[in-house]
Amino acid sequence: MKRNTKQGKVILSSIKSADRPLTPFEIHQLAVKKMPRLGIATTYRHLRILSESHQVVGVDYPGQPPRYEWADGLDKVHFSCRACNKLYALEDTTEDSPPAKAPKGFKVQGFEVMLYGTCPECE
């Protein structure tokens, strides 16, 4: 986006204010609270732009809808609960270096780790 619109601010702030990755629908619901006539298409348009400019990052997991979260520059570790399907963003405890090596010729620029199991609520 070249222009600084109210819609763009509302959408980005909705993503920033969340403490976990949100689906496009959830993001739109949050944003609509602040701007009732905001269209879902505008939400998708901003999500695409934000993700292309690396201000937000997508988090996908098989069988679940795509989610987005604010990109704070850190590599990400997520936890997916098999019981309740909730997705948590964890502190990165991998201490800088990628958690796995790639064969010769592959240039690693970043990584993402997904843990799965059961969360405290579903214990």
Place this chain on the structure above:
Amino acid sequence: MKRNTKQGKVILSSIKSADRPLTPFEIHQLAVKKMPRLGIATTYRHLRILSESHQVVGVDYPGQPPRYEWADGLDKVHFSCRACNKLYALEDTTEDSPPAKAPKGFKVQGFEVMLYGTCPECE
């Protein structure tokens, strides 16, 4: 599936014979070569069943279509090339233990690692 049908065998063998995760469309294309009248719906029905019975596992990455690969029982490390979008299945070099720790209360049962960067072909 309770019955051992030709369609089921063709679909599973198509997945097994690939050396990388395939999209439902790619799987259907491979299977159709061996069984021309095979429907895409049947492919999706088997993918769901195979994945529920953990014979195949889904691999998702933001902005890309979902993919499936044969589950050989190992935890998975994948490499996604930012240039050509190809997805590679790598040997697991994380030596058994999960590559990140989860906070107290989270019970970790498995993990998945995604590396991204550029592959040898796109160097």
Place this chain on the structure above:
DNA sequence: GTCGTTGCAAAGCGTTTGCAGCCTA
């Protein structure tokens, strides 16, 4: 005033479902 951005509605696309006929056990 220009032209990038928006909201709405329609189109698009991958996936799922309904159903009559087929085929395995």
Place this chain on the structure above:
DNA sequence: TAGGCTGCAAACGCTTTGCAACGAC
């Protein structure tokens, strides 16, 4: 032969696109 499985086509839900009006610069 019974009923699970299949192919086909229609339905579905999420995402994208077309377009006229709007509003940031």
